[in-house]
Amino acid sequence: MKKFLVIALLVVSLVVLAQPKLTIWCSEKQVDILQKLGEEFKAKYGVEVEVQYVNFQDIKSKFLTAAPEGQGADIIVGAHDWVGELAVNGLIEPIPNFSDLKNFYETALNAFSYGGKLYGIPYAMEAIALIYNKDYVPEPPKTMDELIEIAKQIDEEFGGEVRGFITSAAEFYYIAPFIFGYGGYVFKQTEKGLDVNDIGLANEGAIKGVKLLKRLVDEGILDPSDNYQIMDSMFREGQAAMIINGPWAIKAYKDAGIDYGVAPIPDLEPGVPARPFVGVQGFMVNAKSPNKLLAIEFLTSFIAKKETMYRIYLGDPRLPSRKDVLELVKDNPDVVGFTLSAANGIPMPNVPQMAAVWAAMNDALNLVVNGKATVEEALKNAVERIKAQIQ
Incomplete structure (x- = not known):
């Protein structure tokens, strides 16, 4: 009986030690809100989310060095004009279709598309x-x-x-x-x-x-x-x-x-x-990550939701990429004016x-x-x- 308990404890320990962890690289403005969302994700799904601050200008170059070796972040937060280079080099994973896509502005989705595939979840836009x-x-x-x-x-x-x-x-x-x-x-x-x-x-x-x-x-x-x-x-x-x-x-x-x-x-x-x-910011998944399927699930089933996107907006108030989030902030005429302008726009070639x-x-x-x-x-x-x- 004692031997059985020792084996059971050992199995539980190995499961805990093998529990996957998602690492996100983002710039300073997103750190606080993503840490809070990561804690909620862990409480609900049991998966730890570690948010690491990286200077925005350094995220892509650091990712280009680490990702080919299967290292670095599972998810990066960056600009849509990185997509072409990262996709051609096989470093970011296509995002499969999911039900909430219809709620995003087409301009934002086009920005993160390359070769007919979506390579990121947009969360914010910028336009004159x-x-x-x-x-x-x-x-x-x-x-x-x-x-x-x-x-x-x-x-x-x-x-x-x-x-x-x-x-x-x-x-x-x-x-x-x-x-x-x-x-x-x-x-x-x-x-x-x-x-x-x-x-x-x-x-x-x-x-x-x-x-x-x-x-x-x-x-x-x-x-x-x-x-x-x-x-x-x-x-x-x-x-x-x-x-x-x-x-x-x-x-x-x-x-x-x-x-x-x-x-x-x-x-x-x-x-x-x-x-x-139009410039667009969003989340991209490391194609070489052993946790890429979990990262995609984290983005499509948690981050991309209306309520989560609204909270990201509150933490980093930029033009929202979801139409229904704009409805929640329509009392801000500046955001409405710029977002409607962006919705008419053309994504900067990526x-x-x-x-x-x-x-x-x-x-x-x-x-x-x-x-x-x-x-x-x-x-x-x-x-x-x-x-x-x-x-």
């Missing part, structure tokens, strides 16, 4: 929107024609002391909503993923979008020298009525005492929405070839707004330059 000073613009314009009309009235009324509208005139990130809204694209989306050899930055839609920018310059609403610093400082000082900027700027405007509002960027034409770049795009497009826009090249010439040359760098 129209920010307006209510002292000059009580209600936001619905179309760009309305914006232009309001901006001209303000320019005339205040004699240049207050600008009606400003954005960063020669910066691709801020002009992309015009290009994408009219049908331009960076890389063609196919069933197998992004085709980096099919670049749509000089197609008919892209040309039409940049011509809208040129119109704003030609009609004196934008100045070729307008940049982020000018836009941001003038709005903060109450000298700009409308700008296009992101949620990162809001605190400074609040601190400055600006009575502002946030709304989606006006339609380019009635029924033609502007489509900004492939390394995107690095070749920025300088080429910024230079093209600079030439256009300064009258040194036609829209068609500038965009054609930019695409040729991007293709050359990719090749």
